Every structure is written in structure tokens, then in C-alpha cells.
Amino acid sequence: MIEVLGRRPALTLSVCVALFLLISVLPVNDYVLHILTLSLIFAMFASGWNLTLGILGLKTLGHHAFFAIGAYLSAIVAFYGGVSPWLTIWAGAALAALAGLLIGLPILRIRSMPHVAIVTLAFAEIVRLIFSNLKDITRGELGFWGIPPFDPVSFGETTIRFGLGNAWGSYVLAGAFFFAVQAGLLLLLRSRPGMTFAAIRDSEAAAESLGINLSTWKLAAFALSAGIVGLSGAIYAHYVMILTPTSVAGPEMLITLLAIIIVGGAGRFFGPLYGALLLTGSLELLREFGEYRMLLYGALVIGFVFAAPHGIAGLRIGRLRRRDRRGTRERSSAA
Amino acid sequence: MADGLLLVSNLSVRFGGLLALDGVALEVRDGRSTAILGPNGAGKTTLFNAVAGAVRPSEGRILFAGDDITSIPPHRRCRKGISRTFQITQPFSGLNVIENVAVAIVSRGVPMAAALREAADYVAFVGLEAKSAAPARTLSTGQRKRLELARALATRPRLLLLDEVTGGVDQPSVPELLDLIRRLRVERGITVLVIEHKMDVLHGLADDAIFLDRGRVVTSGSMADIAAHDEVRRIYLGDADAAA
Ligand SMILES: Nc1ncnc2c1ncn2[C@@H]1O[C@H](COP(=O)(O)OP(=O)(O)OP(=O)(O)O)[C@@H](O)[C@H]1O
Numbered sequence: 026m027i028e029v030l031g032r033r034p035a036l037t038l039s040v041c042v043a044l045f046l047l048i049s050v051l052p053v054n055d056y057v058l059h060i061l062t063l064s065l066i067f068a069m070f071a072s073g074w075n076l077t078l079g080i081l082g083l084k085t086l087g088h089h090a091f092f093a094i095g096a097y098l099s100a101i102v103a104f105y106g107g108v109s110p111w112l113t114i115w116a117g118a119a120l121a122a123l124a125g126l127l128i129g130l131p132i133l134r135i136r137s138m139p140h141v142a143i144v145t146l147a148f149a150e151i152v153r154l155i156f157s158n159l160k161d162i163t164r165g166e167l168g169f170w171g172i173p174p175f176d177p178v179s180f181g182e183t184t185i186r187f188g189l190g191n192a193w194g195s196y197v198l199a200g201a202f203f204f205a206v207q208a209g210l211l212l213l214l215r216s217r218p219g220m221t222f223a224a225i226r227d228s229e230a231a232a233e234s235l236g237i238n239l240s241t242w243k244l245a246a247f248a249l250s251a252g253i254v255g256l257s258g259a260i261y262a263h264y265v266m267i268l269t270p271t272s273v274a275g276p277e278m279l280i281t282l283l284a285i286i287i288v289g290g291a292g293r294f295f296g297p298l299y300g301a302l303l304l305t306g307s308l309e310l311l312r313e314f315g316e317y318r319m320l321l322y323g324a325l326v327i328g329f330v331f332a333a334p335h336g337i338a339g340l341r342i343g344r345l346r347r348r349d350r351r352g353t354r355e356r357s358s359a360a
Numbered sequence: 361m362a363d364g365l366l367l368v369s370n371l372s373v374r375f376g377g378l379l380a381l382d383g384v385a386l387e388v389r390d391g392r393s394t395a396i397l398g399p400n401g402a403g404k405t406t407l408f409n410a411v412a413g414a415v416r417p418s419e420g421r422i423l424f425a426g427d428d429i430t431s432i433p434p435h436r437r438c439r440k441g442i443s444r445t446f447q448i449t450q451p452f453s454g455l456n457v458i459e460n461v462a463v464a465i466v467s468r469g470v471p472m473a474a475a476l477r478e479a480a481d482y483v484a485f486v487g488l489e490a491k492s493a494a495p496a497r498t499l500s501t502g503q504r505k506r507l508e509l510a511r512a513l514a515t516r517p518r519l520l521l522l523d524e525v526t527g528g529v530d531q532p533s534v535p536e537l538l539d540l541i542r543r544l545r546v547e548r549g550i551t552v553l554v555i556e557h558k559m560d561v562l563h564g565l566a567d568d569a570i571f572l573d574r575g576r577v578v579t580s581g582s583m584a585d586i587a588a589h590d591e592v593r594r595i596y597l598g599d600a601d602a603a604a
């Protein structure tokens with residue numbers, strides 16, 4: 026499992042949590058916190074998507090649909106129903122998971138990866154069109170504004186507030202959700218599901234000959250993956266407090282997230298976090314380039330695909346492997 | 361019939377216009393190791409694929425231990441006790457050797473830590489201990505064949521399908537590998553079906569043999585009888601007289 030998890034995953038995750046906590050007590054300015062908050066939300070999105078795209082190796086390209094479903098459902102129920110976002114985000118995640126199951130079913134039958142890519146991409150486009158056409162509810166591309174932020178939380182004297190404009194609270198909230206999800210995923214990937222996913226990715230024929238029910242495991246991965254992405258979408262909705270179908274389910278979101286996964290390291294547990302930190306940060310820096318931003322982004326991705334095909338998370342493992350190889354050569358020449 | 365572990369009747373497999381198996385019927389009795397012989401493209405691997413559930417027959421029935429398994433998926437056939445290795449090896453290349461084997465054990469519901477311990481036994485049995493922590497992609501072809509044997513055994517099969525298991529194995533270690541396979545039968549009571557291209561390998565490994573050509577069973581019987589068959593001699597021993 027070292028290829029997926031890296032050398033000491035629990036330690037690496039603990040270090041990340043410690044850094045996250047350290048930043049929360051340092052006097053960091055609100056703009057930086059805002060970027061980190063977005064990074065954490067996108068890192069959660071990417072880690073959910075990475076389950077099917079990277080770890081299971083299915084070329085699913087429509088996960089921004091689940092982000093939109095989680096975001097819109099949670100926002101709609103909270104806005105119209107007056108229900109607390111603390112509750113509605115779970116409804117958003119659940120609906121996204123259900124949608125994941127539904128789209129997973131036809132995909133089980135498709136063996137050709139380009140077709141999987143096209144079907145999932147088309148699904149995302151359908152979801153985007155549905156949200157833009159439900160104008161009475163979502164106001165379409167005019168934007169669904171007035172989405173309530175998470176209710177404040179009080180500890181004795183201190184009250185923590187959330188939503189855009191409350192940078193510190195939002196940062197802590199995004200981090201808490203992100204690291205909780207990562208801890209759960211790490212437990213999962215270190216046990217039977219992780220091993221089973223790796224087996225399915227490397228050889229479906231061998232996996233099923235060893236008693237693995239491909240349909241069950243793929244559907245489970247799909248639902249979980251979509252659920253995590255939906256949850257990140259819901260958290261996003263109550264953070265930015267305004268949604269448009271194109272901003273959450275449009276091509277720019279697709280490209281951004283694919284870039285995060287590829288640059289971070291597809292199929293690597295820590296890839297999404299590294300990718301999200303690097304790319305969300307650089308996306309902000311590139312804002313002054315306006316329309317050329319996505320172009321530069323594309324160039325960055327291409328550069329990575331050539332220079333570091335396993336992404337940031339793969340850099341260290343690549344080095345270790347080279348060292349192993351050298352070690353073997355030395356040993357065999359000594360013999 | 362009573363001790364027929366595997367019973368195949370009128371089995372046909374079609375790939376588009378090609379009839380890879382054409383009305384094959386055979387019986388493998390419990391505890392009798394059987395060799396599947398035949399020239400390239402005869403349909404030997406296809407027969408394994410059909411028995412293991414990897415290809416869907418266009419006609420015919422497959423009974424295993426008295427149950428009709430013709431239309432159940434591969435993972436359920438594995439649960440029933442059918443296991444196989446692949447002619448072109450299919451390692452889980454991102455996992456190490458122990459983990460490759462543990463996949464088969466956790467899929468039976470054994471917890472991870474216990475599965476890794478149990479996997480170590482199978483890895484030792486096939487003589488790969490030194491490679492335990494090596495990623496499967498770093499193994500040689502011969503080592504991969506051994507890995508697949510360990511993985512297949514870890515499912516605790518009653519019937520083991522070995523597709524050219526000595527292919528790519530370095531010559532000096534072939535006898536040892538064959539000895540392992542013989543022990544499976546004696547010590548664990550596993551019935552073995554083997555596809556092999558080397559006749560010398562088969563003597564002492566198989567009791568019975570089935571000779572396939574162009575998707576049909578040409579002849580079947582005891583290993584000694586089949587080995588003496590003209591067609592078999594021609595293909596396996598390059599016997600020019602028999603060919604004429
Ligand atoms: N999945 C497939 N799709 C199409 N044709 C196939 C497929 N699998 C096998 N065939 C064809 O079926 C025939 C039988 O192939 P098979 O692999 O069973 O032969 P074999 O006896 O195992 O040969 P070899 O000794 O070379 O391994 C061949 O003509 C092969 O090309």
C-alpha cells in the first residue's frame with residue numbers, strides 16, 4: 026500500500042494537522058486564511074474524487090456534478106426550509122452519494138475508459154443544466170445568493186462565526202472537516218477496502234478470481250467518493266454563500282480539480298492536499314492575468330505531467346525507488 | 361459421476377466468428393490431477409476462463425461439486441473453491457508480495473493483521489520470502505508465476521487451474537516448483553488442472569490428460585495413454601514420424 030499511502034501516513038497526517046493548528050494560532054491575515062480555507066475545501070473535493078479516479082483507476086470526469094449537488098441541495102434546504110447548515114450538509118452529501126450510486130450502475134457495464142469519461146462528463150453537464158433551468162428555485166446563472174452560513178458556535182465567552190468575512194472560523198471549520206475525512210479515509214485505505222481498491226485497479230481479472238465482487242466494491246467506492254465530494258460542495262456553499270451552476274459544475278471547476286489531482290499525485294493519499302495548496306494558491310496569484318489564467322494553469326499541469334508524472338506526493342517515492350534500485354544493483358554486483 | 365468434482369458438458373465459447381471451444385465435454389474427478397494438452401490456440405486458456413467464469417460460454421453447462429455454476433460470476437466461483445493462475449501474469453503491481461497474497465485472504469473476511477500473517481505462510485510455501493516486501497512490479501516472470509500460485513492457494517481452493525505455471529521460471533528451480541504442486545495434492549487434497557507445454561513436466565504431475573485441438577477434445581484418458589497418442593507426440597515431441 027506504500028504507493029498509495031506513502032511511507033508513514035499517520036505521521037504525515039499528524040504533521041499536517043499540527044501545521045494547520047499552528048497557523049490557526051498565528052496572526053495570519055484574513056486573505057491568506059481565505060485561500061487556505063478554499064484549499065482545504067478543494068482538497069476534500071479532490072480526495073473524494075481521487076478515490077475513483079486515482080485509487081480505483083476509473084476515468085470518471087464528472088465529479089463536479091456531485092459537488093454541485095451537495096452545494097445546491099444543502100443551500101436550498103437551508104435557505105427555503107430554514108434548516109441549520111450543520112444538518113443540511115449531510116443531506117447534500119447523502120444525495121450526492123445516491124447520485125454516485127446511480128451513475129455508478131451504468132459505469133459498471135462499461136469496460137472502455139474513454140466511454141466512462143464521456144458518460145460521467147455528460148452526467149455533469151446534465152446536472153449543470155438542471156440547476157441553471159430550475160430558475161424558480163436557484164435563480165439560474167443570476168446566482169443563488171443569501172445562502173446562510175454555518176450557525177455560530179459558542180464556548181463560554183467566545184463565539185466563533187463562519188462564512189465569508191469570518192476568515193478564522195471558516196478556516197478552522199474547513200480544516201476540521203477536511204482532517205476528519207482524511208482520518209476516516211486513512212483508516213479505510215489501510216484495511217480491507219484500501220487493499221481491495223488497489224487490487225481492482227491493478228487487475229480486475231485477478232481481483233475477481235480471488236473472490237472480490239467487482240460490482241459491489243466499485244459501487245461502494247462510487248457512493249463514498251461522491252458523498253465526500255458532495256460534503257465538500259455543501260461546506261463550500263455555506264462558506265461563499267452564493268452559487269451559480271457554472272461556478273460549481275462548469276468546465277473551469279473540472280479543470281481546476283483535475284489539475285489539483287494530477288499535480289498533487291493521482292492515486293496518492295496525500296496528493297489532493299498538496300495539489301490543492303499549490304494550485305489554489307497559484308490560482309489566486311494568477312488572478313491578475315484574467316482570461317489567461319486557465320492557460321497558465323494548463324501549462325503548469327502539462328509541465329507536471331512531464332516533469333513529475335506521479336505528482337508532488339510521488340516525488341519522494343520516486344526517489345526511494347531509485348535508491349532501492351541502486352541498492353539492488355550494488356548488491357548484485359557484489360555477489 | 362459421484363466423485364466428479366468438475367463436470368463440463370457441451371461447452372462452446374464463441375469470440376465473434378471464432379469458435380474457441382466447440383462442444384467440449386470433460387470430467388475431472390476429485391483428487392485426480394489432469395493435464396490439458398494442445399497446440400497454440402487450441403482453446404486451453406479459454407477452457408480455464410470458462411471454468412473460472414472469466415468468459416461466458418455461448419452453450420453448455422459447467423457443474424462444480426454437483427452445483428450448476430454456468431452463470432455465476434467469478435468471485436462466487438472462487439468462494440465455491442475454484443482458483444486459477446494466469447498464463448500472462450496479473451500481479452497487483454502496486455502492492456508488495458505479501459499484500460498481493462493478503463488480498464485473497466481479506467476477501468474471505470479475515471482482518472488485515474491476521475491476513476498479512478497468513479499471507480506470509482503462503483509466500484514462504486512458494487519460496488518467495490526474500491521478496492516479501494518487494495513491489496510485485498519488480499518481480500521476474502518466474503517469481504510472478506510463484507506469486508500467482510501463492511495467491512491462488514490463499515483462497516483455499518478445492519480445484520486449482522494452473523496455466524503454464526512453469527513458464528518463465530528459471531530451469532534449475534522447475535523441479536522444486538513441480539514438487540510443490542505435487543504436495544498440494546497430497547497434503548491439501550487439492551485437485552489440480554494444469555496447462556503445460558513441456559511433456560517432461562507433466563509426467564509425475566498429472567494422472568489424466570485431455571487433448572484439445574481447435575476447440576474440440578481430440579482424446580482423453582490416462583496421462584500415459586495420451587502421451588503415447590500420435591497427434592500428441594507430434595506436437596509435444598516434434599515426432600516427425602507420427603506427423604507423416
Ligand atoms: N478474449 C478473446 N477474444 C477473442 N479471441 C480470443 C480471446 N481469447 C482467446 N481467443 C482466441 O481463441 C482461440 C483459443 O485461444 P486460447 O488462448 O484459449 O488458446 P490456448 O490453447 O490457451 O493457446 P496457447 O497455448 O497459445 O496459450 C485463439 O484463436 C485465440 O486467438
Ligand SMILES: [Mg+2]
Nearest residue numbers: 404405406447
Ligand atoms: Mg493459453
